[in-house]
Amino acid sequence: MPSFEEARGIILAHVAPLGEENVPLPDALGRVVSRDIIAPWDLPQYDNSAMDGYAVHAADCTSVPTRLLITGFLPAGGADCPAVTVGCAVRIMTGAPIPAGCNAVVPIEETEQEGDQVVIKQRVLPKQHVRVKGSDVASGTQVLPAGSQVRPAEIGMLAAMGQALVPVFRKARVAILSTGDELIELGESPKAGSVINSNALSLAAAVREAGAEPVLLGIARDNLESHREKMREGLCCDALITSAGVSAGDRDLVREVAASLGAEELFWKIGMKPGGPTAFSVWQGKPIFSLPGNPVSTMVTFELLVKPALLKMMGHHRVLPPFVKGILAEDAHKKPGKLHFIRVTVKKRHGRHVAYCAGEQHTAILSTMTRCDALAALPCDATFIPAGSEVDLALMREVDLLSEAEVGIRCCA
Numbered sequence: 001m002p003s004f005e006e007a008r009g010i011i012l013a014h015v016a017p018l019g020e021e022n023v024p025l026p027d028a029l030g031r032v033v034s035r036d037i038i039a040p041w042d043l044p045q046y047d048n049s050a051m052d053g054y055a056v057h058a059a060d061c062t063s064v065p066t067r068l069l070i071t072g073f074l075p076a077g078g079a080d081c082p083a084v085t086v087g088c089a090v091r092i093m094t095g096a097p098i099p100a101g102c103n104a105v106v107p108i109e110e111t112e113q114e115g116d117q118v119v120i121k122q123r124v125l126p127k128q129h130v131r132v133k134g135s136d137v138a139s140g141t142q143v144l145p146a147g148s149q150v151r152p153a154e155i156g157m158l159a160a161m162g163q164a165l166v167p168v169f170r171k172a173r174v175a176i177l178s179t180g181d182e183l184i185e186l187g188e189s190p191k192a193g194s195v196i197n198s199n200a201l202s203l204a205a206a207v208r209e210a211g212a213e214p215v216l217l218g219i220a221r222d223n224l225e226s227h228r229e230k231m232r233e234g235l236c237c238d239a240l241i242t243s244a245g246v247s248a249g250d251r252d253l254v255r256e257v258a259a260s261l262g263a264e265e266l267f268w269k270i271g272m273k274p275g276g277p278t279a280f281s282v283w284q285g286k287p288i289f290s291l292p293g294n295p296v297s298t299m300v301t302f303e304l305l306v307k308p309a310l311l312k313m314m315g316h317h318r319v320l321p322p323f324v325k326g327i328l329a330e331d332a333h334k335k336p337g338k339l340h341f342i343r344v345t346v347k348k349r350h351g352r353h354v355a356y357c358a359g360e361q362h363t364a365i366l367s368t369m370t371r372c373d374a375l376a377a378l379p380c381d382a383t384f385i386p387a388g389s390e391v392d393l394a395l396m397r398e399v400d401l402l403s404e405a406e407v408g409i410r411c412c413a
């Protein structure tokens with residue numbers, strides 16, 4: 001049985017970035033660029049003013065004060081300005097091109113206008129308040145390397161570079177299949193023994209949050225034919241995630257059907273909890289993630305095993321969840337032999353993350369998941385981890401600062 005790290009290593013070794021596509025710039029947000037983007041022109045494209053003021057030639061302003069004749073006005077976007085001759089200045093607005101004959105801008109506050117003349121009250125240095133052509137990005141240089149994730153800043157830069165279509169890695173289409181006769185869909189009337197198919201919706205949300213596209217396949221019933229039909233359908237997508245039917249039960253059919261469809265199983269069972277019965281197979285290069293059905297196990301295995309794979313498929317370089325060091329606020333007990341991920345709430349105190357048990361840790365307890373700020377990793381061989389121990393935390397959301405009033409070790413039941 002592979003350890004958690006080994007299992008994740010096997011998964012990551014069996015997935016690769018999907019192909020590329022060109023998307024309109026606004027749709028590139030969150031995607032990963034698949035090629036180096038090279039600047040087709042300088043940014044700024046021309047020398048322009050950084051201030052509202054007067055465009056001058058510094059050499060005309062060596063004495064203080066200096067008096068210059070105002071010969072024109074240049075707003076942003078204005079291009080029509082004859083060359084400025086010795087002893088003259090042009091009133092210029094922020095962003096307007098520096099006219100020929102000028103090499104500096106004097107802000108309006110450092111001047112006084114007297115009729116058609118401007119009095120410059122301070123020394124002027126060449127290039128002062130001039131945004132020089134190409135000083136931000138020079139034509140022909142790399143604006144973004146392949147592999148960059150597109151954030152609002154990159155959208156702005158790509159727009160400034162005239163990049164209406166952006167080459168990005170393809171978004172993964174991820175089929176989600178729930179299995180089990182007890183399941184009903186949200187909105188159907190519950191009967192005795194029925195369970196709402198919440199896993200499909202939490203998985204679809206997590207897939208979407210990872211930047212991929214969920215494709216909901218519905219429910220495979222507990223017979224081979226239903227599983228076969230739905231799993232075949234799912235294999236048209238880039239990846240298939242199944243939930244439940246993967247443990248040791250009489251009706252756990254997912255692995256049998258995956259094998260009958262020709263998938264190669266790389267592992268079944270991992271030395272982690274939750275997520276012990278997880279299976280991973282590959283069918284014609286496509287990953288099949290068979291996650292355990294207990295709702296918390298489904299979410300935790302998605303976060304720690306599936307999401308890194310999807311991110312890699314979509315071209316991301318940083319695919320592992322951000323782990324930070326934290327301090328356990330309470331004693332924790334566990335059985336040896338598996339890496340345990342417990343759900344904790346986290347507060348920050350004096351720059352350190354302090355982790356509190358988020359509640360009942362059984363993997364069917366959804367409410368502990370909604371309170372969870374992070375998953376704390378309790379080492380494989382440990383049986384008792386005393387309060388104050390340092391642990392790795394996989395943060396699931398931003399955490400608050402702990403007020404002084406809340407400081408103090410709480411007792412774990």
Ligand SMILES: Nc1nc2c(c(=O)[nH]1)N[C@H]1C(S)=C(S)[C@@H](COP(=O)(O)OP(=O)(O)OC[C@H]3O[C@@H](n4cnc5c(N)ncnc54)[C@H](O)[C@@H]3O)O[C@H]1N2
Pocket residue numbers: 178179180182183195196197198199200243244245246247248249252275276277291292293294295297363364
């Ligand atoms: N004899 C053994 N029994 C079990 C083992 C084991 O190793 N030996 N492992 C346990 C662990 S750990 C887990 S986790 C579960 C996983 O079992 P399955 O993946 O086969 O899932 P099911 O038994 O079909 O369902 C488990 C549980 O989850 C509920 N469920 C299933 N699908 C959904 C869904 N789409 N939405 C909401 N809830 C769902 C289901 O009703 C069950 O209550 O096996 C243990 N048993």
Ligand code: MOO
Pocket residue numbers: 272273274275276277292294297363364
């Ligand atoms: O692995 Mo199960 O996922 O411990 O509840």
